[in-house]
Amino acid sequence: MKIHEYQGKQIFAKYGVPVPKGYPAFTVDEAEAAAKKLVAETGNDVVVVKAQIHAGGRGKGGGVKVAKGGPAEARQIAEKILGMQLVTHQTGPEGQKVRRLYVEQGLAMDRELYLGAVIDRDRRRIAFMASTEGGVEIEKVAHDTPEKILTVHVDPAVGLSAYQSRELAFGLGLEKHGKETVGKFVKLMASLYDVIVKEDCSLCEINPLVILKNGDVVALDAKINFDDNADFRHKGWAELRDADEEDPVELQAKEAGLNYVSLDGNVGCLVNGAGLAMATMDIIKHYGEKHGVAPANFLDVGGGATQEQVTKAFSMILKSPKVKAIFVNIFGGIMKCDVIANGVVAAAKELGLKVPLVVRLEGTNVELGRKILSESGLAIQAATTMADGAEKVVLAVSGGAK
Amino acid sequence: MSVLIGKDTRVLVQGITGGAGSFHAKQMIEYGTSVVAGVTPTRGGETFEHAASVGTIKVPVFDTVAQAVKKTGANASVIFVPPPGAADAILEAFDAGVELVVCITEGIPVMDMLKVRRVLETLPKTRLIGPNCPGIITPGACKIGIMPGHIHKPGHIGVVSRSGTLTYEAVGQLTALGVGQSTCVGIGGDPVAGMDFVDVLTLFEADPDTHGVIMIGEIGGGAEERAADFIKHKMKKPVAAFIAGTTAPPGKRMGHAGAIISGGKGTAAAKIHALTEAGARVAPTPSEMATTLLSMMKK
Numbered sequence: 001m002k003i004h005e006y007q008g009k010q011i012f013a014k015y016g017v018p019v020p021k022g023y024p025a026f027t028v029d030e031a032e033a034a035a036k037k038l039v040a041e042t043g044n045d046v047v048v049v050k051a052q053i054h055a056g057g058r059g060k061g062g063g064v065k066v067a068k069g070g071p072a073e074a075r076q077i078a079e080k081i082l083g084m085q086l087v088t089h090q091t092g093p094e095g096q097k098v099r100r101l102y103v104e105q106g107l108a109m110d111r112e113l114y115l116g117a118v119i120d121r122d123r124r125r126i127a128f129m130a131s132t133e134g135g136v137e138i139e140k141v142a143h144d145t146p147e148k149i150l151t152v153h154v155d156p157a158v159g160l161s162a163y164q165s166r167e168l169a170f171g172l173g174l175e176k177h178g179k180e181t182v183g184k185f186v187k188l189m190a191s192l193y194d195v196i197v198k199e200d201c202s203l204c205e206i207n208p209l210v211i212l213k214n215g216d217v218v219a220l221d222a223k224i225n226f227d228d229n230a231d232f233r234h235k236g237w238a239e240l241r242d243a244d245e246e247d248p249v250e251l252q253a254k255e256a257g258l259n260y261v262s263l264d265g266n267v268g269c270l271v272n273g274a275g276l277a278m279a280t281m282d283i284i285k286h287y288g289e290k291h292g293v294a295p296a297n298f299l300d301v302g303g304g305a306t307q308e309q310v311t312k313a314f315s316m317i318l319k320s321p322k323v324k325a326i327f328v329n330i331f332g333g334i335m336k337c338d339v340i341a342n343g344v345v346a347a348a349k350e351l352g353l354k355v356p357l358v359v360r361l362e363g364t365n366v367e368l369g370r371k372i373l374s375e376s377g378l379a380i381q382a383a384t385t386m387a388d389g390a391e392k393v394v395l396a397v398s399g400g401a402k
Numbered sequence: 403m404s405v406l407i408g409k410d411t412r413v414l415v416q417g418i419t420g421g422a423g424s425f426h427a428k429q430m431i432e433y434g435t436s437v438v439a440g441v442t443p444t445r446g447g448e449t450f451e452h453a454a455s456v457g458t459i460k461v462p463v464f465d466t467v468a469q470a471v472k473k474t475g476a477n478a479s480v481i482f483v484p485p486p487g488a489a490d491a492i493l494e495a496f497d498a499g500v501e502l503v504v505c506i507t508e509g510i511p512v513m514d515m516l517k518v519r520r521v522l523e524t525l526p527k528t529r530l531i532g533p534n535c536p537g538i539i540t541p542g543a544c545k546i547g548i549m550p551g552h553i554h555k556p557g558h559i560g561v562v563s564r565s566g567t568l569t570y571e572a573v574g575q576l577t578a579l580g581v582g583q584s585t586c587v588g589i590g591g592d593p594v595a596g597m598d599f600v601d602v603l604t605l606f607e608a609d610p611d612t613h614g615v616i617m618i619g620e621i622g623g624g625a626e627e628r629a630a631d632f633i634k635h636k637m638k639k640p641v642a643a644f645i646a647g648t649t650a651p652p653g654k655r656m657g658h659a660g661a662i663i664s665g666g667k668g669t670a671a672a673k674i675h676a677l678t679e680a681g682a683r684v685a686p687t688p689s690e691m692a693t694t695l696l697s698m699m700k701k
Binding site: 274280332 | 422509510511513515517521549550553563564565566567571591593594621628646651657666670686689690
């Protein structure tokens, strides 16, 4: 789960990671009021207006602007940014509509650095990465000049040690800003480690982390992703979720307890199990690529889905305008084939089946499942294997055209 | 012969009184697995009963794993405890000296698994399979997990996989061709877990009863690349592979917590390339996993 920068900074502040003063704004009026408040609090006319969307590269896309002329200029900038379709390297060409702003105090910066933490799954450790190349895409730095990224791994039994933070601090040359700056960085690192562990972050990135002219170390950005598996122990996450930033169909699926990802193709897929669901997409593409046939979605109904969940899942596929045919591919283990069959029939009877449907059933209660489908009166093409099913669904969409 | 489990494996079920735990405990007993104990804190002293086809089986329930191991001599544990208590259940099994721990639970926070892995590193004899996995089966001898037993057949092919249903798919294909399996291990779909491909391939290579291996990977992480390195330098037995997620978009989590391409790393293409270079044969479609392996074993 992703959250906005301003929400990340509120969490940072709670744990003692230094952040600039700022206020979120949902309207132009609120943005102007926020700027007024900041100018009064800091005695500095410079404020920054930042678009809040769940994607990086906002500055480059024109979503972050400095207002040197106080609240009036901040208002003008807010008018431009709020409601714009912000395009960055992470949004795709259609961009993302800006619905929220964050207005922040301007600071006198000396240097921009990069600081990030991820779960290094191959080392089974939290890894902190720091670089002198702040404010730019870190993926590019990692690719072009990997030697400029410093890394430390944290032993979960011990936690982050101060010497590891000092290693990064000296690697970044922070002693040049005074020994207090090294100390401030070490303190920030300790707070950030607390954020990651206690808030169950799967990713935590500060790009840029800035050194101010007075030697202070401040997080000028905050990107936090939460580990969805930990939501049972974070009741507050529900409030941080911004439904506008998520694919509406994916959100609907999540609420129904289904794993769903929207794709660009034309064959709707309903599958049990994540691996089989991916493999089903792959095999449709394998047979369909030269006929312009591709999967429209990833959908894993899971092992313990009820008939209601299957009905919901199949309805979502039926309602999608881009779907020209449907492939149901089930290898029943815990999932029983008759549950799938009943769910499919219920949804098809309710919404009507207007596109070709290919079904491949295998495993637990397969005979019962097949019987339910054949007695339903629905026009279903039965497939014997995954390959057979994929070929049939490709033919159904392409009409056999070569 | 087989790897990790066999007829003499004595299984304890953590979470045996819960919905999933009790259902699958019965299924395991039906398959012939020797289920010797159950653990549910505060339910110690109760008896778990199953009217099996061979007569009623009574399994004693204990409050702690340590008690269960002491009283029954259980040497493997399977965990059906829900996510909030699952990591704790794994650690309890480790501490009681259980040497094979299989965790079925899906949805354990990665922070919890980092701690579990850290403890596991200090226990050279202990093996963890999963979490978020179907378990392990030696057909005809012992099933520890949730896979449908009837699709399996005793034989000489080892199967190791990050995906449950794709394992069933591979096993189904093998059995349909009359080819049996030595042991099938589902290592699970989480980013931080127990045994990985290399650990299981090492056992298959050393097992005289395993003649060939099907390995099923997916996008995310570098476990398949490490397996490729092992296959290239350490394995003589044929390995057929399939990697799911060729069509998966980057940055999207595809069902499994670990199935995500991040920062351009963990793509199916890179894994297929590494495995092919290493001498494994990668099935072009998931329908051809068994035939791909058999084509390597013909001579």
